Structure formats: structure tokens, C-alpha cells
Amino acid sequence: xxxxxxxxxxxxxxxxxxxxxxxxxxxxxxxxxxxxxxxxxxxxxxxxxxxxxxxxxxxxxxxxxxxxxxxxxxxxxxxxxxxxxxxxxxxxxxxxxxxxxxxxxxxxxxxxxxxxxxxxxxxxxxxxxxxxxxxxx
Numbered sequence: 315x316x317x318x319x320x321x322x323x324x325x326x327x328x329x330x331x332x333x334x335x336x337x338x339x340x341x342x343x344x345x346x347x348x349x350x351x352x353x354x355x356x357x358x359x360x361x362x363x364x365x366x367x368x369x370x371x372x373x374x375x376x377x378x379x380x381x382x383x384x385x386x387x388x389x390x391x392x393x394x395x396x397x398x399x400x401x402x403x404x405x406x407x408x409x410x411x412x413x414x415x416x417x418x419x420x421x422x423x424x425x426x427x428x429x430x431x432x433x434x435x436x437x438x439x440x441x442x443x444x445x446x447x448x449x450x451x
Contacts, residue, residue, distance in 0.1 A: 343398045347416055354427040361434040365441050377433050
């Protein structure tokens, strides 16, 4: 591995190309992590809003069910992300403290998100009941 890097370093074009590829990979990994954290934040905010009317209730119920059905797929994204950061560390790519903090925040954020999904399912059921009562009056 060291020999390959030395040979690449001798050719400045190849060295620059390698650096660009590493930076592109780092950016892709960062974007994937930020997308997950944004998904948690945005959907938590959306599902925390009390439904204003039946259409809003239906939208929130559909969102909650969709997010619940995607839980395994979402959780499966964590391992590859962690592996990609480990690979970057092996190649001595410096990752900012902020990114490392975000990476470490993923598991607790995920746990909070799962709890929110459970809570929102209960809250939405209560909202359905309340809307049914109003319609029956």
C-alpha cells in the first residue's frame, strides 16, 4: 500500500486525482450522514404538530406509517456509514470534530426517533378518535 502511495505521489496528476477522489468520497459520506440526521429532525418536527384537520391527520398518519415501515432500511444505513468513516481513518483522512460528533450522535438520535414514531402512533390514534367524535356530533 505504501509503495503504491509513493508511486502515486511521484506523479502529481495522479496524486491530485487521488486527493480529489478521497475528498469526493468524504463529501458523499458526510451528505449521507447529514441526510439521516435531517430526516430525523424534519420528520420529528412534522409529526410533533397536532393535526389541524382531517387532511393533515391523514398526511401525518401516512408519514408515520411510511417511516415505521422503513425502520429496518434506515437502521441498515448506519453500519456502512461507520465503515466508511473507519476506512477514511485508515487512510489518515482528517475528519472534523463536528463530523465525528455527528457520527456519534446517530445512534442516540435514532433511538429518540424510534421512540417518537411509537409516541406519534399513539397520539395519531387519539387524534383519529377525537376527529371521529367531532364528526359524530
